Amino acid sequence: MKYNWNWGIFFEISPDGVHTYLGSLMFGMVWTLATALSAWIIALAVGSVIGVLRTAPNPWLARFANGYVELFRNIPLLVQMFLWYFVLPEVVPSSIGTWLKQLPNASFYTTVFCLGLYTAARVAEQLRAGILSLRSGQRMAGLAMGLTLPQTYRYVLLPMAYRIILPPLTSEFLNIIKNSAVALTIGLMELTAAARSMQEFSFQVFEAFTGATIIYIVINIIVVNGMRILEKRLSVPGYISLGKPAAAH
């Protein structure tokens, strides 16, 4: 096989006639980041609520939350994407279905929603583990001083639980960036889709995917370092491993 390397391709004008190929990859990156960040907000918000409910005393709420996690974790992400994008508009009343199909940027909203709810299940699982890793006396101490249960979560349990799960949350955030590539199957022009389209028009497959890979890696490095700084800033003086206070004598 004879392959013509051409790294200059990035600076050639892409088929849209306006931007360079590099420019279209950058657009792809922006869509990827927009998708990942928006989905992350949903994942954190929904995941926190579900995670808290799983550790709450009300058995019905806990059961509901457990069901949520089982459902969203056990269906492959790609299947969920298709369900939201292709199946949902057909099963809801037709007026809503039509509205959904005609929504501008429908593939973006679908991806954000789908990825957010999927990752929420994983965040919930982490948060539950984080809360359960705290000694039960912490909850009791909060309640014993007269805090209500929600206040005890807000001021006592969650601040420590989030600190403890910061490393796995970082992985989940990196996952959400990677998983956003699934959106190309429903036509979102995110980074992977942009690389694929560049390869289709220019036939420079290696350059296109090398470009995309480098962008993914750079994003990764930024995220990992950002989280490391956050971890350091939130670190608790004298508090060492999980759930155990440091023994200082």
Next chain:
Amino acid sequence: MIEIDNVSKWYLDFQVLKGCSTNVAKGEVVIVCGPSGSGKSTLIKCVNGLEPFQKGNITVDGISVGDVKTNLPKLRARVGMVFQHFELFPHMSVLQNLTIGQIKVLGRDEEESRVRAFKLLDRVGLHEFADKFPGNLSGGQQQRVAIARALAMDPIAMLFDEPTSALDPEMINEVLDVMVALAKDGMTMMVVTHEMGFARSVANRVIFMDRGEIVEDAKKDDFFGKPRSERAQLFLSKILHH
């Protein structure tokens, strides 16, 4: 102040408390002792509703703990509790540990709660530790902060669950000293402990529990004197020979 009337509690079909009755009058110090697993922690946690119970009745200052209509957070705010493992909030400074309840539960403002906090830190000898974090304190210091945290709520009674048993021996006395001073100040106290020296010096009564039952509930002098149940004798001879 605290009235415990025929309280029984089950974990599924395991009965932890069997018809326990006793009371703690205002200003009284009552010691609860007994072998491991006898239900001491469970009983004391029933008093402020941290553990639910299925039978009987507990009232604190006339308010029924088991009544569904009782505002439990409000009741708990008036009863201080000190735990075996301190349970300070590790992400808050010592000062914040003392002010959070005052601000969020009692509705005091920042300044007022700081003043109260520093007064109590003075009292337990830890004024200069206000900006430290619990993880940087010794066990004895942490427990003194925990006592100050409970006192910051101006409780009408204090519950202690083995406050010195997680401490290294050389730190036990600094905590007991604070508790003795508190008792002499007239605080109503219910204390689960095996520190019989402490019991001898400040207790009014001693309760001995075994297998979920209150086997003995006696004035201090009677308890440490001659007549008492065989089980209590056996228990006492064991812990006093340590």
